[in-house]
Amino acid sequence: MSDIYPALVLPPSASSSAPVVDFAFWLVMIISILAFLVVEGVLIYFVVRYRRRKNEAERETPHLTHNTTLEIIWTIVPSLILLVLFYYGYVAIKELRNFPQDSEVIRVVGQKWFWNFYYPYCVEDQASGKKLCISGNTENINPEKGSGQTQLAKQENQFLFRIPKGRNITLQIESQDVIHSLYIPAFRVKQDAVPGLKTRLWFQATELGEFPIFCTEYCGKDHAGMAGKVLVMEPVAFEQWKEAELAKLREKLKTIGQVKDEATLIAEGTRLFTAKGCNACHGLQGNRLVGPPLNGIYGKQEEMQDGSKLTVDDAYLKESILKPMAKIVKGYPPAMPPQNVTEDEVEALVAFLRSLKN
């Protein structure tokens, strides 16, 4: 990743809005640098010119207390410059928030500590009504120790958020848990993912290549690892990739509903436990995080907030994943959001938790 761009100036300008933002940026930079040189120049000149030299006797200094003309000038001139800057900031935001009518809407859901991308490209089984769509997420690497940018940069075969060049894309941004913020420096876009709200941003990529995606709203332990890459592809290549993915989904559609053996389920559940971010709030070594630890939970007696007691079984676990607010374990905050998982995935997760009995 280190060869993407040298971190010296603005990141590469890779979206249709970036030049508008960059113009405003360079305008304020040039004005600021000029103002810096003039004002600091005057400061340094006065200090050097009027400093008291060694052994210099006291000198008469003029009794200057004010000068109305000068003061009016140095109020009005900066005000006018500031108006110009305000205007170009306004122009830039108009461009960034001018949502095009003809854009593809991709859902992005932030959660501790990765981004889920849901494309609107789906396959559907007419008979059963089951539907699968292309999706993927940036990875939660090394969840026990915490993941950082360095590990991400080294990661092979990581998930890439693929988009076609030259097409308008609107990202509809949501959050599963706390506030995150989706930031793609190369596109000059950033928008908070606020739980309970749907926010959005749009761009049209103009350059091919890989560009970093960051989270810029502090969201806890692995905030610095909540990152990924966007891959801008030629539209033809993008269509090919999309068709290949859809074909894979068609295959998967056929297996839905088939009975799987326990070992497959546990393996799938183990993967989902980190992929879906369960590990952000639930420990597996008896350690209390935001939520209760889950090792040995199956078959255990738990006391609920209302004082009732129950034995943890399949039904309870399923309910707690899909409707977390239904029953709250005593001593824990009602903090868990409803999870975005399919029935098959719930089954796999429950199988995984069952396997942690001892």
Place this chain on the structure above:
Amino acid sequence: MAHAVAEHAPVSYLEKKGILSWLSSVDHKRIGILYLITTMSAFLVGGVFALLMRAELARPGMQFMDPQTYNVLMTLHGSIMIFLFIVPGIVATFGNFVLPIQIGARDVAFPVLNRFSFQVYLAGLFIIALGLANPADTGWTFYPPYSSTTDTNVITLTLGAFVLGFSSILTGINFIVTVHKMRAPGMTWYRLPLFVWAIYSASLIQVIATPVVGISLILLVAERVFGVGFFTPALGGDPVLFQHFFWFYSHPVVYIMILPAMGVVSEILPVFSRKPIFGYKAIAWSSVAIAAVSFVVWAHHLFVSSLSTTAGIVFSFLTFTVAVPTAIKVFNWLATLYKGQIELKTPMLYSLAFIFLFIIGGLTGLPLAMIGVDVHLHDTYFVVGHFHYTIQGGTVLMMIAALHYWWPKITGRMYNEKVAAFMFWFVFIGFNLTFIPQFILGIGGMPRRYADYLPEFAPLHLISSIGAYTLGIGYFVTILNLLISLKKGEKAPANPWRANTLEWQIESPPTEHNFHEIPTITSWPYDYGQKEERKKESL
């Protein structure tokens, strides 16, 4: 203006010994010193946390700590610096020590309330310290729902900040009443030293804005403890509401931090340039203007948080209006230097550095005020750089300047000028080395509050860390130099800088009641350098 020089042996306010005599004292000078000791201790602790963070950030990857530890350090650095050091900083220390003397009063309007303010401050400090067993990891901004769900001691930290807020409100009320009611005969508003105007403006903000953050922190605690949904969507709350509440206080609060620093600069420049302050009324009223406008700019912290574009544009415009009175002040300070006879003593060096750095801090605020550009820069290192240029380059440097300027008055001792001036360069160079790379990192898209970063950001982070340690050495030796002077320093004369404000017309250190006789004021305090005849005329 010199009226009240001693005729018989005075009793210094430092005469009584013993911790109890200090803690039970209602003398504004002693309370000022108690604040000085506590706030500077907080500064050292917060500074050590910053150095630990910079050690970790010197290289990519995790070297000395895990990300959680980093997040905790980041939170403690911010909270301690803001709530325990910078906010009470100049206002509570030098405001307490100097303001009553500068207006010709024997004490503040409510001395017992003043002592109570300090006790409340200590209570807040104690509550925050209690939470260190499992320190919070929310950042000093406490954004929910993270802050309402994390398993760390958010409650102690927010309650501590809440209690500290009361200390701040009480001190503010005390100063406002003091300035209105306790001025010596002849001390008209336009004869007030500019430091008094600045503290007065900061006090107004403290009294008006602090209750809002107090309420929002209490709502946050209620949400955590009782599950009442104010801010967490799962409970029916709105997380952005907290941000509005929080910044309604926390943006004005940066002016609580910077206005007193501007006040100190306005005192030091004329004394060491031997010239009247230029544009007295413009400086005085621009303080009040900044205080007023500071209340209507908060939402520029929310440009990408789901705020409507229209609201964003309005707040962008309002934010630009703060730049005007700020620029006016800078121009007035420069004009004060013009044709002066500038003596480069330590307080002056820091004041000139303040102007130099504050210009950078101000100019880098412009792209952040431009809403379309802020979308790119928001929550990157650019903001970290901008903030530290204004608040560290501004307030902290002027805190150090004020320490050196008033040291002879406070302690009755002169500090070692050579060491202080030499260490100034460590601070100045170290500061720029730390924070200029951070602007570049931010422009390049490096987000803030990251325990780890992409390899391409590594060289700039290394420079920044080297700068931070240079800066650390600078501050440490500077403070050590002051402490050594307590034992070894020469005895200070009453007025070593030949300054005109009232505190320099009494003994160093002052007597318990400041003045033997309340002075009558006949002119403003900035008549420096002109001919003798003229001075007589103006008197």
